[in-house]
Amino acid sequence: MADFPIRNNIRKLRFYHDEMTQKELAERVGVTRQTIVAIENAKYSPSLEVAFRIALVFDAPLHEVFIYDADADPHWTNKKQNKRSKRSE
Amino acid sequence: MYYLSITYDFKSITVDIEVNMTYQDTGFQQENALSYREKSLIVATIISIVVYAIYGVVLFQRYQAGGYEAADAFQFWGKAVLVLMGVLIAFQIIGQILLAIAANVAAAATGQEFDEDEVSFDDERDKLIDLKATRNTFIVWGVGFMGAMVGLAFGMSPTTMFIIFIVFMMLADILGNVSKLVYYRRGF
Numbered sequence: 001m002a003d004f005p006i007r008n009n010i011r012k013l014r015f016y017h018d019e020m021t022q023k024e025l026a027e028r029v030g031v032t033r034q035t036i037v038a039i040e041n042a043k044y045s046p047s048l049e050v051a052f053r054i055a056l057v058f059d060a061p062l063h064e065v066f067i068y069d070a071d072a073d074p075h076w077t078n079k080k081q082n083k084r085s086k087r088s089e
Numbered sequence: 090m091y092y093l094s095i096t097y098d099f100k101s102i103t104v105d106i107e108v109n110m111t112y113q114d115t116g117f118q119q120e121n122a123l124s125y126r127e128k129s130l131i132v133a134t135i136i137s138i139v140v141y142a143i144y145g146v147v148l149f150q151r152y153q154a155g156g157y158e159a160a161d162a163f164q165f166w167g168k169a170v171l172v173l174m175g176v177l178i179a180f181q182i183i184g185q186i187l188l189a190i191a192a193n194v195a196a197a198a199t200g201q202e203f204d205e206d207e208v209s210f211d212d213e214r215d216k217l218i219d220l221k222a223t224r225n226t227f228i229v230w231g232v233g234f235m236g237a238m239v240g241l242a243f244g245m246s247p248t249t250m251f252i253i254f255i256v257f258m259m260l261a262d263i264l265g266n267v268s269k270l271v272y273y274r275r276g277f
Contacts, residue, residue, distance in 0.1 A: 032215070038273075044277070
């Protein structure tokens with residue numbers, strides 16, 4: 001499975017919003033139910049537009065819907081290591 | 090899928106325990122089950138393999154029996170490729186229609202609603218997967234085309250060139266469908 005540094009609370013937020021189904025969320029956001037499934041299971045990172053629409057549906061800020069884990073992002077870790085190695089030279 | 094969280098507050102006289110449970114959506118449908126699109130891709134892949142295999146054998150036998158000269162070979166292979174395309178498209182259409190009928194019957198039998206959005210609506214994820222799979226398809230087809238051109242440059246016969254075209258066309262077609270299936274299942 002693809003390893004994404006971005007997790008989300010969509011499943012929990014759906015439950016707290018009158019037990020919204022994936023189908024209902026998909027219709028409100030403008031994607032298919034399978035895409036919502038993929039997003040919840042961290043198999044797909046949505047576009048900014050879709051991410052904002054999801055946050056709007058739950059009336060929550062983006063950082064409460066999606067959580068970015070910098071430690072799990074290989075690009076971010078590499079940049080930090082390169083800066084440290086350059087400083088030590 | 091269930092998760093349980095218990096919160097308690099010792100500041101109050103009474104202890105409140107809140108239990109939250111989630112449940113699987115859409116009639117407890119397994120999220121790991123194959124979606125309609127994934128089943129469609131599997132059907133398309135199987136049809137491609139079967140049609141290419143059978144047509145390849147028929148074509149080979151017809152070519153050997155025909156005894157075509159070099160000048161006739163282009164006409165023979167031109168017709169062969171066009172017929173192959175027509176046969177493949179026809180069988181793919183039939184296969185997808187049968188799959189749609191089977192999916193509707195299965196949904197009706199289990200009392201579930203068939204999600205027509207999966208069939209009629211391509212969202213951003215579907216379009217992105219399609220683009221990535223098309224890129225893979227073109228890479229394979231491009232390799233085959235260049236291989237055929239290199240072979241021609243080194244004196245290969247037109248028959249061999251067309252065989253390479255058809256083989257790589259088959260590989261590209263199958264790889265495209267398999268790529269989509271992998272992207273849908275594993276993510277990207």
